[in-house]
Each structure stands twice: as C-alpha cells, then as structure tokens.
Amino acid sequence: MPISLEEKIGHLPLKPGVYQFKDVRGNHLYIGKAKRLRNRVRSYFQDSGNHDGRIRVMVKKIHDLEVIVTDSEAEALILENTLIKKHHPRYNIMYRDDKSYPYICITNDEKPRVYPTRTVVKDGSKYFGPYDHVGHLRRMLETIRKTFELCTCAVSPKMIDKSRGAPKWHSCFDDYLKNCSGDWGADKYAVALQKVERLLSGKTEGLMKEVKEEMEIASTALEFEQAAQLRDSLLSLQKYNQKMKIVDSKKINRDLFAIEVAEDISEACGVLFKVREGKLVGKFHRYIKNIEDVSQEFMMQAFVEDYYSDPRGVDTGSLPDEVYISHSMEDDEPLHSYLWEVLGKKVPIHVPKIGDKKHLMKMALSNARLKLGERRIEKEKAEKNRIPKSVEDLKEYLHLERLPRRIECFDNSNIQGSDPVASMVCFVDGKPRKSEYKRFNIKTVVGPDDFASMREVLKRRYSRVKKDKLQAPDLILVDGGKGQLSAAVEALREIDFLEQCEVAGLAKRLEEVFLPGRADAVMIPKRSPSLKLLQMARDEAHRFAITFHRKKRSDRTLKTELTDIPGIGEKKASELLKEFGSVKKIKESSEETLQQFLGNKSGGAVYRHFRD
Structure with missing residues (x-):
C-alpha cells in the first residue's frame, strides 16, 4: 500500500535538503530548500492562517512530496536553483530575462x-x-x-x-x-x-601599477622596444580605467542588489551593481514573474541566491567582500553558508543606511524603476498589437477573407415607431472602443420598420466613411437574422460599399450567424470566445441604442409637459431643462428665479402653471 503524504512528512529527516511539492498529475508546484526538511515541510500544513493566499491555494493542490537530502545548506541552495530552472514550478517566482546577456x-x-x-x-x-x-x-x-x-x-x-x-x-x-x-x-x-x-x-589599480613597474624595469635595462609595448599597454589600461564610473570612495569590492515592484503589471525587477575597487564595472537586471502575494524580502532572497548559486558567479573569481541589499532577506543563513564555502571567509550582508552605499543603492533602485517603466511600455505595446484568439477563430468560423480586427455592430430601438433611434458600437481586437460609438436619429422612416431603419443608418454611416476616407470595418454585424442581414446587404450595395468589408447578422433566439449568399446559419460553439465576442458586441449595441431611445423619449415627454404652458415653445423648454436639470427642479423654483431666467411674463406663467 502506498505511503501517504502525512506519513512521508513524518519520516522526513532533520537534515538540510530540497523538497519538491507535486500535484495529482505529478507536475511540480513548488521547489524549496530547508535547513531541517521535516520542520520546513510541516510548516506548510500547520497554522495555514499565517500563510498568504498564494501558499494556501498551493497547499490544497499538494498530492505528493519528493525530497533530496544534502550535506549542507550551501549544497541545497545550488540544487534548488538547478531544479527550479529545470522544472519551472507554478508557485516559485520565475525570472524573465529580456535578452540573453553576454x-x-x-x-x-x-x-x-x-x-x-x-x-x-x-x-x-x-x-x-x-x-x-x-x-x-x-x-x-x-x-x-x-x-x-x-x-x-x-x-x-x-x-x-x-x-x-x-x-x-x-x-x-x-x-x-x-x-x-x-x-x-x-x-x-x-x-x-x-x-x-x-x-x-x-582589479585595474594593481594591474596598472604592475605594468608601470615592468615598463620602468625594461627602460632601465635599455629594452626600449619592450618598454614601448608596456607603455602602450599602460595607456590602454588608463584609458579604460578613466571610463569606469567611480561610485565608492573606499576601494572595496561590493555587490548591490535592488528590488522594485510594479503591481500594475504583476512583475518586479531586480538590479545588480558590481563595484570593484570603488568603480562600477558591471550591472544587469532581471524581471521577476509570479510575484502575487510574494514579499519583497522573499524576492530579494531568491534574486540574490539565484545569482550566486549560478556557477558563472563562482567561476569569475571576483566575488565581493561585502553584499548590500535594498530589502532584508527572510533567511540569509543559507547564503552566508554558501559564500563561506566558496570564499572561505564571512561575507557581510547589509541594508545600507548612510553614505556612498546608500547613495549607490538609490541609484540601483532608480535603475530598477526605469527598467519596469520600459517593461510596462513593452507589455502595453504587446497587448495593443496582440490579436486575441477569439478574433482569429472568428475568421475561421465565418470563412472571412481577413481577420475581423475591427467590428462595427448596429441595432435599432423604438416603441411602436415612436422616437426611433439606432446605435453603432465599435470593437477593435476584441475590445470595445467607446470613443468611436455612434448614435443615430432615424430621419426618413415613418412607423415601426426596423429593416428600413437599418438601411438608412448603414447608408448614412458608410457614405460618410467613403466621403471622409475613414477607417472601414473588417466586419459589419447587425442585430437580427436573415431579414436584417438582407436590409444591410441592400443598403451597402446601393452605396457601392459591399465589396469593402464583410457583413453578418446575429439572430438572438438560437445565437445563429447568417452570412450573405448562404442559406444555412453558421453555428459557432456555445462556449467559444468567438461567439462571446459577437454576443458582447450585439448586447453593447442594444444597450447603447436603448439608453439613447429612453433619453430621447424622456426629453420629448418633458418638453411636451413644458410646451403646454402658454409662451413656452420647444426652444425655451430645452433651455429650461438644460438650466434646471429636470421638471421637478423647475416646479420647486421660486417665481423670482424663473422670471430672472425667462423674463417676468414667461417666468410667471411657468410658476403659475405648476401651482394652479
């Protein structure tokens, strides 16, 4: 009989190592290291109220556990880093390098x-x-x-x-x-x-001093050709050294790590400044993902440990004498142990408070903020240029010639032919573009004739598009079935616009899509994002038309109530409503107030009308 998760945890050793949480399918959820495996793993299942939401969700998904015991915390740190990069667990913070650094x-x-x-x-x-x-x-x-x-x-x-x-x-x-x-x-x-x-x-200072001494020795020995070569080497070193930015008055080797968070894009940026002999000799940044409910202390620890546990950081032979961080780490003991193992000496890790170190940390944080700003612009551009799958699939479902990136959708609204209006809403790449919504008062149709109203509106809209050379839609969508679609096709053909875009009708009863020249409706799967896009455009056009119709009817009703007053025509009624906001406010106004706005005769007439 297989051993249960509780039994596995109970048999874990009190030794350092790496633990791997897996879900029911065997996928890695989280990989971590521990000084004492049993205590660390148990902590996830005890006092769950102390965990953030992200960890509580993860714990519910844990189905299995795998551990690797190591000889030291330093060894566990390196193994953890290797396994995270291999398996990319869902709940570990991950890095997104915007390029492969040289x-x-x-x-x-x-x-x-x-x-x-x-x-x-x-x-x-x-x-x-x-x-x-x-x-x-x-x-x-x-x-x-x-x-x-x-x-x-x-x-x-x-x-x-x-x-x-x-x-x-x-x-x-x-x-x-x-x-x-x-x-x-x-x-x-x-x-x-x-x-x-x-x-x-x-280590340029000592190197320049050594080359200078060699040059002087060669010159003294009358080896002028060698001395000239060494002189050129010294000049080259001095030229390079002069271009290095001096950031620290004390010639100490330091690494500075800074973390900034941008919650609006759910990413953070870690920046490293490498200072050698007081000069800034290198810097790089990394974008950090999966940061929901992750503290900056935890991010800082992961960023620093990831950098030093990478074999490249050890092979350089240029590890620092001091490490400075912008935020405290949750647990810096494994890193201390690791650096001791590599260097054979203790490397202090501090948050700078004053002096050159504090100033340099501010500079590193500014660089992190700058990089996040660039990342924000990059994501906005990518999102702007991204074509949603709903749009791509819609092209296939409807057999369109081009992607329906710009959809213009129309709907009518009236009550038994009174106050007839229409609306047009615009969707670009699957999202509403409200700045391009249009409202139409129906001018030529008498009585309740939705087909005639649709013909009028489409002819007005696309005659204007042709005349002013406005952007044409990729797809015109009308709210209705075959009848509305036929009216739309007829209108577009009359103004010679039918060949410039595709047109379709969405019937509400069965959510069928009708296309010109096709007898049968296209049935898009009910749960398809493409159908939801069409429904969203149709419903938005309906909402926009209904809102406009209600406002128009309300204005007409109010104006009628006011135009029944002797001396008040439509113009004065409109001015009154604009000034006072509603008929109720007009009723509540004093005679003096009304007379100041309309004059003694008309103001008095309005005042008496509502009191007789």
Whole structure:
C-alpha cells in the first residue's frame, strides 16, 4: 500500500535538503530548500492562517512530496536553483530575462581562448559578466586586445587550419596566429591570461601599477622596444580605467542588489551593481514573474541566491567582500553558508543606511524603476498589437477573407415607431472602443420598420466613411437574422460599399450567424470566445441604442409637459431643462428665479402653471 503524504512528512529527516511539492498529475508546484526538511515541510500544513493566499491555494493542490537530502545548506541552495530552472514550478517566482546577456569566456583549453559569448557551457571555462551594455563589453575586449595582444574572437586551431590562404576575416587574426599558434611561450601566455582575469575582475589599480613597474624595469635595462609595448599597454589600461564610473570612495569590492515592484503589471525587477575597487564595472537586471502575494524580502532572497548559486558567479573569481541589499532577506543563513564555502571567509550582508552605499543603492533602485517603466511600455505595446484568439477563430468560423480586427455592430430601438433611434458600437481586437460609438436619429422612416431603419443608418454611416476616407470595418454585424442581414446587404450595395468589408447578422433566439449568399446559419460553439465576442458586441449595441431611445423619449415627454404652458415653445423648454436639470427642479423654483431666467411674463406663467 502506498505511503501517504502525512506519513512521508513524518519520516522526513532533520537534515538540510530540497523538497519538491507535486500535484495529482505529478507536475511540480513548488521547489524549496530547508535547513531541517521535516520542520520546513510541516510548516506548510500547520497554522495555514499565517500563510498568504498564494501558499494556501498551493497547499490544497499538494498530492505528493519528493525530497533530496544534502550535506549542507550551501549544497541545497545550488540544487534548488538547478531544479527550479529545470522544472519551472507554478508557485516559485520565475525570472524573465529580456535578452540573453553576454559574458566574456576564458576557455578551459590547453591554450585558453578569450572571447564573448551568450552561451554558457559547464566545461570548466570561466565566465565574466554578465554585461548589461554591449558597449561596455566591446570596450573591455578592445582593452584586452590592445593591452595584452590577445585574440578576442572565437577562433580555434581547427578554424585556422580551414582558413589557410583565405582573407583575414577578423582584426585580431594576426594576434591569434602569434599567441595561440606557438609564437608565444607557454609562460608568457599564462602571465597574459592571469592579467586578463585580474582586469575582468575589476582589479585595474594593481594591474596598472604592475605594468608601470615592468615598463620602468625594461627602460632601465635599455629594452626600449619592450618598454614601448608596456607603455602602450599602460595607456590602454588608463584609458579604460578613466571610463569606469567611480561610485565608492573606499576601494572595496561590493555587490548591490535592488528590488522594485510594479503591481500594475504583476512583475518586479531586480538590479545588480558590481563595484570593484570603488568603480562600477558591471550591472544587469532581471524581471521577476509570479510575484502575487510574494514579499519583497522573499524576492530579494531568491534574486540574490539565484545569482550566486549560478556557477558563472563562482567561476569569475571576483566575488565581493561585502553584499548590500535594498530589502532584508527572510533567511540569509543559507547564503552566508554558501559564500563561506566558496570564499572561505564571512561575507557581510547589509541594508545600507548612510553614505556612498546608500547613495549607490538609490541609484540601483532608480535603475530598477526605469527598467519596469520600459517593461510596462513593452507589455502595453504587446497587448495593443496582440490579436486575441477569439478574433482569429472568428475568421475561421465565418470563412472571412481577413481577420475581423475591427467590428462595427448596429441595432435599432423604438416603441411602436415612436422616437426611433439606432446605435453603432465599435470593437477593435476584441475590445470595445467607446470613443468611436455612434448614435443615430432615424430621419426618413415613418412607423415601426426596423429593416428600413437599418438601411438608412448603414447608408448614412458608410457614405460618410467613403466621403471622409475613414477607417472601414473588417466586419459589419447587425442585430437580427436573415431579414436584417438582407436590409444591410441592400443598403451597402446601393452605396457601392459591399465589396469593402464583410457583413453578418446575429439572430438572438438560437445565437445563429447568417452570412450573405448562404442559406444555412453558421453555428459557432456555445462556449467559444468567438461567439462571446459577437454576443458582447450585439448586447453593447442594444444597450447603447436603448439608453439613447429612453433619453430621447424622456426629453420629448418633458418638453411636451413644458410646451403646454402658454409662451413656452420647444426652444425655451430645452433651455429650461438644460438650466434646471429636470421638471421637478423647475416646479420647486421660486417665481423670482424663473422670471430672472425667462423674463417676468414667461417666468410667471411657468410658476403659475405648476401651482394652479
């Protein structure tokens, strides 16, 4: 008999490890790490009132549990990060990189190569970065080429052999032939690579001092050619160093992590500033998803742990002496343990309060807000340009020639032919565009004739569209069946507009769609979003027409009550209603007030009319 979830939890060890919650289908719901597995997992099922709504919903879905015991919290942190990226659990916060960041790679070959890449392979190579700005990456590569005469393109001996006799296809081709193909001794090449690593790690001050000393030694020894080369290398380093922004008066290696949240788009942005020897040598950002009911403390912990548990963050050899964060973490003990394991020393983690660190954190937060602003615009543009599935499917259901992105829907309203009106509503990409709604007073039809009213309105609307060269709809929808559709087709044919767009009728009784030239109705599935779109447009046109009709009838009724008063015609009745708002307010007004507005004679007549 299978072991139950409660029994599994009861047998969990009090050891560090990773736990994986799964639903009834075996899909991963959440992956987390723990210092003591049993205590951490039990906490989800105890005191559920203390959990946020997101966690309470998740707990109800948990059907199975899988754990992996590790030797340390640091090991659990790395394993958690790996499993999250592999399985993408629904309730873990996830990252959305807007691009694949470039790194500078030093390969693990016999003669290591240095080149930029966006692909990271776990083969022992070292990766420096990430570089948020390609310009910074290019400056760094140029400095490496000029200072150390190293090739910085992804060429290999095999590629060189294939290109013998061919044109030189890269500016550092000669450098490769010189230092990668044997002209340089192994020792000289190794020394150059060590210096490149120091440069990439931000240790420019010590590197410049060392190159300057080597230049002076060469000059003293009368090795002028070598001294000149070292002078050029020093100038190249100084030029690069001058372009680095000094952000900290103390030359300490620091990493700063900032988190900003944009609830309106349900995303957050994490920004990292890498400060080495007081200079800002790198920064990058990540967008964070699945943040509903997630605290900024939890997001901060996940962001920092994810960065340092990535093998690329360790291979650089440039981990900081201090870490600063914009918000406290829920539990920083696993990260402390991990950094101790990697560096062999304690790395303090603080929220900055004053000085350069506080100022730099404000700058990081400003960058996060800026990135969220860009993300907001990006999402708005994507949403604006997104064509809903309901629109795409509608094209297939009705066999339309083009996507019905713009739908104009018409309806009539009258009571036994009195106060006849019509309405037009506009839907663009499945959403109402109220700024383009239209109302029509029926002018040429006498009595209750919906077909004639529809013909009048369509001819007026699309004659205007043709004359003023307005945007034509992709689909004209009329509220009604075959009769209304025939009236619409007749009207559009009369003004030579029928070929410019598609037309359809939606009959309410069975929600059937009628098309010109087709005897049978099209039956769109009842639960289809496409049918719901047509129904929404039809119902909105009906609402808009009814509202207009009621207002017109009300205005007519009120005007009739006022025009029965001697000396009050339609014009004065309209002015009275506009000024006082209703007949009730007119009735309640004093004779003096009415006379001030209408004059003594008319004002007195109105006052007496409502009191006699």
